[in-house]
Amino acid sequence: MSSISMRVNGEMRTATVAPETTLLRFLREQLNLTGAKLGCDVGDCGACTVIVDGMAVNACLMLADQADGRDVLTIEGLATRDQLHPLQQAFEIHAALQCGFCGPGVIMSAKALLDETPDPTVQEINDALAGNLCRCTGYTKMVAAIQDVARSRGAGTVKLPAPGNSGRA
Amino acid sequence: MKAFDVVVAKDANEALALLAAHGARAKLLAGGTDLLVDLKSAAQVPDVVVDISRATDLAGIELTEHGLRIGALATHTAVMRSPLIQEYFPALVDASHTVGAVQTRNLGTLAGNLITCVPSMDGGPPLLALEAIVTLALSAGRREVPLGEFFVGPRKTVLKPDEMLLDIVIPRKNLGKPTAFLKFGLRKGQALALVNVAASAWIDPKRQVFVEPRIALGAVAPTVIRARQAEAWLEGRPATPESMAEAGRIAAGEAKPISDFRASAGYRRDLIQVLTARALAQAAAQAASKRKETSR
Structure with a gap:
């Protein structure tokens, strides 16, 4: 067994895992952070995307042991109790997700992009989402949502007329 | 996954x-984008x-x-962001950019791309066209192997079980040599090359x-190959569209493409011809623009 310790969504977590445990299984099964999804499990679909030390990675292609001592951010680390993250707000306003299975991965990829490239071109957004497969909504609304966040950065929230009943705590 | 240490x-x-x-009971884990996929479906996993x-x-x-040394752990993202590679070998930036997607490029290494040794690897052709050398090490000593001799067959290299790749070196004589990389896949994102x-x-x-002139072809033979007849024919010939087209025709004849569910052999031959001529034209255009810069 490997003893590991890493910062997950700002909190230090220490655990013992079987060495062959992927970061994804560790997050989902030991920390009960089930936002990152187990999709293809071979690095094609991006449903498991998390941010490790500032970089978007497939959590299914990393051993939990490799994340020892690192900083891991998952979709659960974005919203606060009172407010969704601007990307989450924008995805809601644009109805950019239907089934939502790819959503956590898409949003983490978008966050990693915006953290480095605050004002991306459509081509840069497409490139950032190439490793996140969405098979129901399509990408047009996601790209629009990400562009909105980029435009309204600094304002704290996405300034768009919110449709009725969209406010969630 | 089966248990391992x-x-x-x-x-x-x-x-x-x-x-x-x-020895053979151990496997090295660097980027993990190939190794972990293999281990998940493997009947037998390494002990360590x-x-x-x-x-x-x-x-x-x-x-x-x-020359330019690229360490074994340099990821595709690191290659794309390296100011040295951007300056001297933009073709390598293009090649790494077409590998997988952001998430896999952030993990996967250029060296791993060579070691996994699938015929459609994108890192191979530009490095082969730049006559890269790989440094391999055993605990007993080191050897330097020209990249063309490193590849043996699909998923097979000269690496021994207890040997590791330390770095990739592009020789100093080729620093800044005009180079182009072109890939044709079925999609723009996350696609394997039909031909590169x-x-x-x-x-x-x-x-x-x-x-x-150096021409390297991927996905059209058991390993990435040099089109040596086309290179020999082109040496000393004028940089005209006609000579580049002829080099493309010769290169297409040197390859041994197969038909599979992605494309037919004939289609791949056509692609080789067109892409070779285009890559040569891009390299020639780079040479011309560099000359302009230096004469300014």
């Missing part, structure tokens, strides 16, 4: 000692996975007296002829 090696020497101790992903002496991209081509060449400024 993980041992972290903090540098190349530790990794080599572990490989010497465990030696994790070198944080071995600092294997990282880095730097200029040395021998890299061409490097100097252009003699007075005579406007090709000097040391």
